[in-house]
Amino acid sequence: MDNLSTKLNSILEMRIDTDKEMLDSLKDLDNFFVENTVQTRRQLRSEIEKRSLKINEDFLASFRSVKQSLDEICEGIEQMNGNVDKMRARLKATQSQTQDLIQQTNSLQEESNKLQFRQKVAGAFLARFQLSPAEQQILCGSARDVPITGEFFTVLDRLQAIHGDCRVLMQCGHHTAALDIMEEMNLMKESALERLYRWTQNHCRNIDANEIGPLVMQAMNRLQDRPVLFKYVIDEYATARRAILVRNFIDALTVGGPGGNPKPIEMHAQDPKRYVGDMFAWLHQAIPSERENLLNLVKLCDQADLTDQIQVALANIADGVCHPLEVRVQMILSGEKQTIVLYAVANLIRFYQGVINGVVHGGNLEQCLASMQQNSEQAYLGSLQQQVKNLLVGPMGTTIEPPQSDLAPPKSVSILLGIMKEILSVASMVEGRQSDIKKIVSCVIDPLLRTITESASHLPTVDMAVYLLNCLYQMQSTLAVYEYMEERIERLQAQSDAQIDTLTSEQASSLVANLNLGPIYTLLQSHASKFEVGSLKMFNAKLDTFLEMPDILLLQQMNLLQSSNHRAVVRKRSFNVIIAIYRQLYEKVHDPENGYDNPGSLFSRSPEQTMEGQDLGKPPTKGSQSLQLPDAGFRTKRTRTASTSARALENPVERGTIKSFCRSKGHGFVTPQSGGEDIFVHISDIEGEYVPLPGDEVSYRLCFIPPKYEKTQAIHVNITNLTPEQIVVNIEGEYVPLPGDEVSYRLCFIPPKYEKTQAIHVNITNLTPEVHTRWEEPPYQ
Numbered sequence: 157m158d159n160l161s162t163k164l165n166s167i168l169e170m171r172i173d174t175d176k177e178m179l180d181s182l183k184d185l186d187n188f189f190v191e192n193t194v195q196t197r198r199q200l201r202s203e204i205e206k207r208s209l210k211i212n213e214d215f216l217a218s219f220r221s222v223k224q225s226l227d228e229i230c231e232g233i234e235q236m237n238g239n240v241d242k243m244r245a246r247l248k249a250t251q252s253q254t255q256d257l258i259q260q261t262n263s264l265q266e267e268s269n270k271l272q273f274r275q276k277v278a279g280a281f282l283a284r285f286q287l288s289p290a291e292q293q294i295l296c297g298s299a300r301d302v303p304i305t306g307e308f309f310t311v312l313d314r315l316q317a318i319h320g321d322c323r324v325l326m327q328c329g330h331h332t333a334a335l336d337i338m339e340e341m342n343l344m345k346e347s348a349l350e351r352l353y354r355w356t357q358n359h360c361r362n363i364d365a366n367e368i369g370p371l372v373m374q375a376m377n378r379l380q381d382r383p384v385l386f387k388y389v390i391d392e393y394a395t396a397r398r399a400i401l402v403r404n405f406i407d408a409l410t411v412g413g414p415g416g417n418p419k420p421i422e423m424h425a426q427d428p429k430r431y432v433g434d435m436f437a438w439l440h441q442a443i444p445s446e447r448e449n450l451l452n453l454v455k456l457c458d459q460a461d462l463t464d465q466i467q468v469a470l471a472n473i474a475d476g477v478c479h480p481l482e483v484r485v486q487m488i489l490s491g492e493k494q495t496i497v498l499y500a501v502a503n504l505i506r507f508y509q510g511v512i513n514g515v516v517h518g519g520n521l522e523q524c525l526a527s528m529q530q531n532s533e534q535a536y537l538g539s540l541q542q543q544v545k546n547l548l549v550g551p552m553g554t555t556i557e558p559p560q561s562d563l564a565p566p567k568s569v570s571i572l573l574g575i576m577k578e579i580l581s582v583a584s585m586v587e588g589r590q591s592d593i594k595k596i597v598s599c600v601i602d603p604l605l606r607t608i609t610e611s612a613s614h615l616p617t618v619d620m621a622v623y624l625l626n627c628l629y630q631m632q633s634t635l636a637v638y639e640y641m642e643e644r645i646e647r648l649q650a651q652s653d654a655q656i657d658t659l660t661s662e663q664a665s666s667l668v669a670n671l672n673l674g675p676i677y678t679l680l681q682s683h684a685s686k687f688e689v690g691s692l693k694m695f696n697a698k699l700d701t702f703l704e705m706p707d708i709l710l711l712q713q714m715n716l717l718q719s720s721n722h723r724a725v726v727r728k729r730s731f732n733v734i735i736a737i738y739r740q741l742y743e744k745v746h747d748p749e750n751g752y753d754n755p756g757s758l759f760s761r762s763p764e765q766t767m768e769g770q771d772l773g774k775p776p777t778k779g780s781q782s783l784q785l786p787d788a789g790f791r792t793k794r795t796r797t798a799s800t801s802a803r804a805l806e807n808p809v810e811r812g813t814i815k816s817f818c819r820s821k822g823h824g825f826v827t828p829q830s831g832g833e834d835i836f837v838h839i840s841d842i843e844g845e846y847v848p849l850p851g852d853e854v855s856y857r858l859c860f861i862p863p864k865y866e867k868t869q870a871i872h873v874n875i876t877n878l879t880p881e882q883i884v885v886n887i888e889g890e891y892v893p894l895p896g897d898e899v900s901y902r903l904c905f906i907p908p909k910y911e912k913t914q915a916i917h918v919n920i921t922n923l924t925p926e927v928h929t930r931w932e933e934p935p936y937q
Contacts (some may be wrong), residue, residue, distance in 0.1 A: 285318055285325075285337050287311065287344070295348045304355045309374050312348055315341055352378060353385045360393040360453075368452050377456040390465055393453060394472040397446060402476040408438050409480070428488045429500045435481060436508035439474075443515050446473050471519025474512075478524040485528050489535040498539050499579055499596075502532035503586045510587075540579070540599045547572055548607045556607055559615060563623040563716045565630050566611075569604065573634045576600040580638055590640045597644055601631060605651075621659040622713045628652045629719045656725055663711055663730035670709050671698045673737055680740055686750065692741070692758050699738070703766065706731065739763040807857045811876070814852040826854060826870050837870040846875055 170178070185200075251258075287295065291311045319341050325334040356375040379386045412420040421434045447470050454462055485505070492498055509525040516522070547568045548556050556568045576596060583592045608627045612620040632648050635641045668674055672695055679687055702709055710727065717723045742763055745755045752758065815834055817824030825834040837856070842848065856870035 285321060287315065287318075292344070295344060296351065304352060304371055304375065306371065308348075308352070309371075309378070312345070312352075312378060315345055315348070319345070349378065349382060349385065353382075353389065356389050357392050360389055361396055363393065363396055368449060372453065373456045376454050380454075380457045387465070390454075390469050391472075393450075394469040397449070397473045398476040401442060401446060401473055402480070404442065405438065405477050405480060409435070409484075428492050428497050429504065432485060432488060432501050433504050435484065436504060436512075439477060439481070440508060440511055443470075443474050443512060446470060447515055467516070467518055470516045471521065474516045475520040478520050482524050482528060486531065489531055492535075493539065495536055495539040495543055495575070496579055496582065498532065498536035499582060499592075502529070502536050503582070505529045505532045507587070537595060537599055540575075540596065541603075543575065544572060544600055544603050548603060556611060558611055559619070559623045563619060563626060563713065564718065565608075565627045569608065569627055569630060572600050572604055573630065577634060593638060593640050594644075597635065597638075597641065601635075601644065601648075604631070617658060618662045618711055618713045621655040621662070622716050625652055625655045625659070625722050626716070626718045628655070629722065652722075656722060656729075659711075659714075659726050660729040663714070663726055664733040666711055667702075667709055667730055667734050668737075671695055671702065671734065673734070676741065677737055680737070680744065687741070687744070689758065692745070695741075696758065699734075699766075702734075735763060735766060738766055807859065809855050809857060811853070811855050812870075814848045814850055814854060816850055817848050824848070826856065826873075835870045837873055841870065842873045842875075848873075848875060 173179075291314070294305075294307050295311045295315070319338060322334040322338045322341070325337075352375050356372060356379065359372055359375075376386070376389065379389060409421045412418055412423075421431065421438065424430045424434060447466075450466055450470055450473075454466070485501075488501060489498065492501070505525070505528050509529050512525060513522055557566050559566070579596050580593060583589050583596060586592065608624065612623045615623060628648050628651055632645055632652070635645055635648070668677065672691065676687060676691055676695060706727075714723055714726065717726075738759075742759045744750055745752050745759050811829045812826040812835070813829070814837075815825045815827045817837075823836065823838045826837050827834055835856075835858070837854075839847065841856075848854065853876045854870075854873050855876050856873045859869055
């Protein structure tokens with residue numbers, strides 16, 4: 157009972173819904189019965205056993221047929237094994253009988269394999285180190301006129317590769333075979349290069365325009381290994397292109413472009429600038445094209461060693477145009493008369509000379525361009541000189557018109573300066589203008605200066621000074637607007653200063669005479685302490701009138717000066733002379749030691765009051781021993797540039813002796829103490845106001861003064877053999893005569909320039925030597 161209970165509990169505890177096997181079994185159990193009756197449930201066990209027995213019987217029947225099949229297979233295998241044993245036995249018997257034949261067959265097979273391998277090696281060797289008949293025919297050509305193709309260079313490359321492989325072969329020890337092959341390849345290569353040379357030369361001989369193809373480039377690359385053949389081809393190409401360039405140039409001159417556009421260059425022959433410009437423009441376009449073609453020809457070559465050859469070839473090509481170009485340019489230079497046109501042509505030639513020389517140089521064209529440039533420069537300078545000469549010299553050899561009463565520059569001066577301005581307006585915009593401007597100015601100004609100086613030589617001193625100042629002023633005003641004219645303007649200014657000094661001297665002398673100062677000043681310089689009161693009162697009366705109307709005593713020619721600055725300078729300097737004399741008289745009269753009664757009645761105004769309103773600038777220093785009159789013969793000082801002075805200060809101080817010194821020219825020479833050539837010295841470079849005499853010892857520094865003189869010059873010059881007091885006493889130690897001085901002289905005729913009689917060997921006769929000597933520093937500062 158307990159067992160049954162346990163089983164029931166076990167069945168009840170089972171979870172049939174989750175037990176898949178149980179569910180499958182129950183499903184199969186449904187197939188056993190059609191009806192669910194008590195009888196069928198009771199027979200369930202027997203039914204299951206029957207079915208299991210039936211399955212086992214079916215399985216046994218199936219395995220029985222399988223066993224029969226396996227038995228049949230085993231019988232077949234046993235039969236086959238018997239047959240194999242029989243065949244093995246027969247094979248062993250046969251093998252023992254044919255052993256020698258097999259060994260012989262194997263030996264022959266091995267030999268055949270070796271021979272086949274050797275055949276392959278030999279074939280590969282021949283294919284590697286020999287050219288095929290077809291390749292040899294391509295390389296050497298089947299006929300003389302067979303053209304070169306791209307296959308030729310392929311075969312040539314292979315031949316070169318064979319030559320390189322032979323070197324490897326020699327390194328492996330096969331010297332004989334390698335040398336034989338190399339010799340054969342060299343012969344074939346020489347034959348091929350000779351054929352290539354003939355073909356390339358013929359192609360270059362008949363080349364036109366831009367027909368340089370890739371085959372020609374490759375040919376030049378291969379021929380570069382043979383410098384002689386390469387040079388011959390380049391020369392042949394240059395010769396052919398030279399003829400083509402000349403033909404094209406002549407066509408451009410006479411025929412023009414295709415269909416007449418552009419028109420022939422020679423149609424503009426009547427316009428020199430356009431004619432020359434068009435010719436050079438055509439060359440400027442054609443020559444670089446030739447250079448490009450030449451570079452294209454050797455494009456595949458090694459460029460390292462070709463620079464000189466290319467330049468020589470390009471020069472040879474361009475040289476062909478020299479003759480037609482030079483003939484036409486020379487025709488223009490010879491036939492044209494207008495200076496401005498010739499100058500424009502010269503600038504065109506110079507411009508294109510630089511441009512073309514940058515492309516091709518070293519040949520006849522370079523020399524031709526240099527010659528044309530030189531000829532063009534000579535042509536425009538010659539034309540300018542002739543134009544200047546025609547204006548300055550009349551048909552009968554007469555000079556320009558003499559100065560008129562207004563002392564203004566003659567019309568020819570304005571015309572020449574106008575011509576110069578017209579040319580300089582072009583020159584200021586071109587390269588190399590510094591040299592051109594200086595040459596043009598020199599061509600005009602130098603002869604103009606000589607001519608106006610000569611024409612003014614017949615004038616009185618004052619008229620000559622005014623006339624020259626007006627001319628120099630007009631020249632300076634014209635040149636002031638142009639660059640590189642500093643030196644020329646400085647030279648003109650020096651000449652103007654000399655004329656200003658002359659005019660100042662004449663004006664001062666006129667004032668001294670008109671104010672009755674001559675006798676008074678003579679006594680003043682003789683250190684006299686007493687003056688005639690009547691003379692002093694007359695001087696004061698005239699001075700009062702002069703101060704009220706200062707311009708009344710000015711020279712009439714002063715009003716003819718075109719430069720207001722010149723008038724102001726001369727007026728100021730000459731008035732300062734009178735003020736300086738007045739100062740000395742004022743000090744003498746007001747000096748109690750001289751015993752003048754009531755000096756205020758004689759000189760009521762102080763020198764400072766006298767100067768008021770006269771615009772005379774700073775007065776001379778009070779208490780100075782003497783004053784300085786203007787001397788037209790003394791050069792005025794110039795101021796050195798800061799750069800020149802600084803440059804000289806870097807040099808050591810040297811010593812020497814004054815060999816000579818020209819007071820009128822303002823320069824001289826120093827003999828160095830250390831020896832050597834004499835050194836130039838200008839008065840501007842001497843410290844102080846002392847003018848040195850021959851024998852004076854000096855210290856100085858050397859300086860190189862460019863660009864005109866290109867020489868070493870002494871500056872920062874100091875007098876070393878005189879004390880400062882001696883220098884003051886000796887300043888301006890030559891006497892300058894005043895109006896009224898008595899003189900002795902000899903007459904002399906001075907030819908050929910002035911054609912007039914002149915007084916020389918002049919001696920002052922109205923002064924004693926002591927008084928004469930005391931004229932150490934005339935009253936002018």
